[in-house]
Amino acid sequence: MPELAEVSRIVHFIRQHLVGKTLTKVSTQNDDIVYGKAGTSGSDFQKAMQGKKIASAGQQGKYFWIAMDSPPHALMHFGMAGWLKIRDADTYYYRTDKPADKEWPPKYWKFLLETDGTPVTEAAFVDFRRLSRIRLVDCPAEEIRKYSPLKENGPDPVVDKDVVTQEWLAQKLRSKRVPIKALLLDQANISGIGNWMGDEILYHAKIHPEQYSNTLGDDQIKELNSAIHYVCSTSVDLLADSDKFPEDWLFKHRWSKGKKNSTSALPNGEKIVFLTVGGRTSAVVPSVQKKTGPVSKDINGDDSSAAQGESKRKRATKEESNTPVKEEEEEEEPKPKRAGSKRQSKQSLKSEEEVKPEVSPVGRRRSTRTRK
Incomplete structure (x- = not known):
């Protein structure tokens, strides 16, 4: 599962490719787990983001946010297998040469973003396991950490070095x-x-x-x-x-x-x-x-x-509320695999309580350089 370091990586790419640009097109697929359990919907997310300018991006631990030029803002975590893809950028932290990972739009997308400017930047939030969460937070961007669920979680050892003493x-x-x-x-x-x-x-x-x-x-x-x-x-x-x-x-x-x-x-x-x-x-x-x-x-x-x-234990995923998310839905962390191995997962149509652990589609970790 993406941890502090991996989430920091995607925040880096958001700042590099999306901050300062206006979202000219936002598409969503409604998901009553990924959006619904965070108190919103795909259509609400689309309405809130469409036409807005991305002002900044930030992180607290496994959570990250995209702050817009006016509230509300998008606050997300990846769950076990979620990720944010940016077209023609190597956002992944592991090596992947699978043809399916070059497809656009990618499989299992939850939202697609297109920006203004030339060339257009395209981004997609994907999650085949549906353990990620996408929510809207209606507050000033600089106060987002004072709101749930961030306010219930502990300090970030990188962002809050002066606290973690x-x-x-x-x-x-x-x-x-x-x-x-x-x-x-x-x-x-x-x-x-x-x-x-x-x-x-x-x-x-x-x-x-x-x-x-x-x-x-x-x-x-x-x-x-x-x-x-x-x-x-x-x-x-x-x-x-x-x-x-x-x-x-x-x-x-x-x-x-x-x-x-x-x-x-x-x-x-x-x-x-x-x-x-x-x-x-x-x-x-x-x-x-x-x-x-x-x-x-x-x-x-x-x-x-x-x-x-010992065989992997099956975990029942937790109902998410405004209480701290401890990410207990993760299993043993994914292991690096050889590039090109077949992905054997399918997007679940069951409720979150019925989602069975699958092998995360990961490979050997890769360079951070973007493609040119």
Whole structure:
């Protein structure tokens, strides 16, 4: 699922290709889940956007918005498999050479935008799983974060660096007794950290994901704060292009889980094991991430086969309201695949409660350069 870094990437492309332009044509497909569960409709979105000028774009964690020259504004999140495509621009954060990804308009689109100017810019919001949300927020653009659902979510560690400090983090950790990985994934605490980023942060901080948050010592909190800012800022600066991630990141070596005749390990031989924390599969390096206090449960650090052989759990997607969205509808994060693999998904016509998890159409992550 797109996390803080991936969402930051699309905000970058919105600013590059859409900000400052007027929407001369807006087309929508009404979807009573993607729009309806966010309190609006496709036709309402079309009326609100048509003829407006895009003034700016912004982000808080996994949410992003397109601010118009007058209210209301479009506030969105991608769910597990949503994305914003801009025609003739490489907005994807993974490599895709599939002919279907070159089609326009793309499959499973929820809205299409066309701008003024020469050449015209075209954009499309797509989501074959219907777990994304598109809503309208009627307020001054500079106050959008004061409104639901953003106001209920925690600070963004990149946008709100002055808020996410060591002192703030210490207070947050000591006020709760939950596994530290679960705390990081809870969007009400910190916005934007998802499964792979949470694992990367804990690996660099040398903290076991199951250890209770209120048992971390001062030195561990210092390391955790440093790791949060390092991982988040670095991945955002690199526009979520994992080909450019540092070679010593766990991300580079975690994707062999479940593959036949493959062992998950770092280049130095240190083993990567997988366990479930807070309902999510976590990648852990036991030789680095030691347990220094009580944990939610013990695991056998040498036994990754059971976790690797465990089938994916099916999740019932949650009704969305104005309460904080914690993105619990995500499964295990999508793994990079070889470009050109067949997409086997179909857009669901069932209600959100009946949507069954499918394999996300992802491939190897790609360069951020736009095509010329």
